[in-house]
Amino acid sequence: MPLELKETRLPGVGVKWVMTPASGSRVTVIQHNDGEREVYVHRRARDDEPAVVLELHDDEARQLGALLGGAYERPKIVEELEMALGELQIEWIPVPDTSPWIGKTLAECEFRRKTGVTVIAILREPEPISGAQPQDVVMSGDTLVTVGKAGGYAAFRKMLVEGAA
Numbered sequence: 001m002p003l004e005l006k007e008t009r010l011p012g013v014g015v016k017w018v019m020t021p022a023s024g025s026r027v028t029v030i031q032h033n034d035g036e037r038e039v040y041v042h043r044r045a046r047d048d049e050p051a052v053v054l055e056l057h058d059d060e061a062r063q064l065g066a067l068l069g070g071a072y073e074r075p076k077i078v079e080e081l082e083m084a085l086g087e088l089q090i091e092w093i094p095v096p097d098t099s100p101w102i103g104k105t106l107a108e109c110e111f112r113r114k115t116g117v118t119v120i121a122i123l124r125e126p127e128p129i130s131g132a133q134p135q136d137v138v139m140s141g142d143t144l145v146t147v148g149k150a151g152g153y154a155a156f157r158k159m160l161v162e163g164a165a
Helices: 058-069 076-085 111-115 150-162
Strands: 005-010 014-019 026-032 037-042 052-056 088-094 118-123 143-149
Touching: 037 058, 052 058, 088 150, 111 118, 111 150, 143 150
Parallel strands: none
Antiparallel strands: 005 014, 014 026, 026 037, 037 052, 088 143, 118 143
């Protein structure tokens, strides 16, 4: 069953999201216009007072989001998928803020031709791109989901940072 997420615009403040996970708790996230976040966790959906209040700067919130989204540690199911792929592997690679490929399409980057590594998806806020196409543009803050042989990743990472391979 999909998680219900309720969004409320807060004029002059930002946006508030409220969700009630299957556990029966309630989580409220307020994203302020300046990028700051407040996270309120209520043990039960009906509780008035939160059990936990967390205040995060924009960069902290993004890092927490990456942790929760599995960007740092692959879920077990992905490890099993990698075993099924044999010599191919799947990697989540954040685009460095200084990458010369920011603003370029995947076709212009030519990652696959130059390194043998293919971008299959792009993790991006607010909406990921699940079937990356040649016309998709690399943007700051993206995480590229890639597939390739282990030997191609050193060149791919270097190219992502430095430019032409």
